[in-house]
Amino acid sequence: METKQADSQKKLLDGVRPSRIVYPIIIGFAAVVYLLIKEVDGNTLSLIDFSWYSLFWICIALVMMLIRDLGYMARLRILTDQTFSWRQAFRIIMLWEFTSAITPSAIGGTSVAILYLNKEGLKVGRSSAVVMSTSFLDELYFILMFPLLILFLDIHQLFMITSPEHSLWLDSLLYFALGGYLVKMVYFIVLTYGLFWNPRGLKWLLLWIFKLPVLRKWKHGANKAGSDIIESSKELRRKPFLFWMKAFMATFWSWTARYWVVNVILLAFMFQGYSITEHIMIFARQLVMWIMMLVSPTPGGSGFSEWVFTKYLGEFLPSAGVAASMALLWRLISYYPYLFIGVYILPRWIKKHFRN
Incomplete structure (x- = not known):
């Protein structure tokens, strides 16, 4: 049993070996160099x-990233009832972010975080x-913030529907974002139901889904995930409302600081x-960009993120x-530091x- 568990852990760690930072760096810089060669002219530097x-x-902007990481560290300490020291929390969050940075965005770092x-x-x-719990809180932030922003903003401007230089991907952006939001909402409802009401x-639902021929080879993993959900529930x-409120506030400040990095960079110039x-x-x-980055097949959204930004x-x-x-x-401020750390x-x- 111990040998099987060790083999499973080894497979997980093989997926996050340090040498894998080469791929997102090459992809990201290749995308930026391409965009710079294509778009930069003699007037760019003067602007x-x-x-x-x-x-x-x-x-x-760097302080915003610090607030983001401190929020994640505080949330981790809250969720573990202060089991981890700040130093341990820092180490775990940096490893978690590193894993997210070298794996496709849809996979993220949660598979190795356990x-x-x-x-x-x-x-x-x-x-x-x-x-x-972190997944639940992250999805809750997005599910609350997205409709609030749509309520107070011009939806046509948000999705560039009236852009005079619109393209096909911009025309379908509204439907793409709403589809992504619907997927997140379904995931959030299922996760909430499973964690708090009927694990x-x-x-049972997971095992039923993984009976399908296409997914059958992952049935053992689905069974283990289901058992983890029951234990998690x-x-x-047993946690009080105040516990969840403190954890959500830490989540709120982390994600908000993360998004404000771009605003601050634009203020710089x-x-x-x-x-x-x-x-x-x-x-x-x-x-909205975050929805698009979730479907990127590249590590940490490298290349795709830079293109979407422009x-x-x-x-x-x-x-x-x-x-x-x-x-x-x-990307130099919000992404690459986690690779090197x-x-x-x-x-x-x-x-x-x-050790062995």
């Missing part, structure tokens, strides 16, 4: 005025409960006098060349927890 003012706001939590001292059942019913249903409504619009479009937020920048430059700066931490973490 970017770098000053001490710019440096100040870039530092604020292992990280378990090796840091939590039992497997409780580790599953914590990981599923055995959710396990026992842990979570003040390409135009952005109004409060425009800042909210930029923020809202990032939620197309969807380019309206707020003076030229396509400037948009490509800002996309690179955005993970490469530093992961080998030491493996050496500590897998």
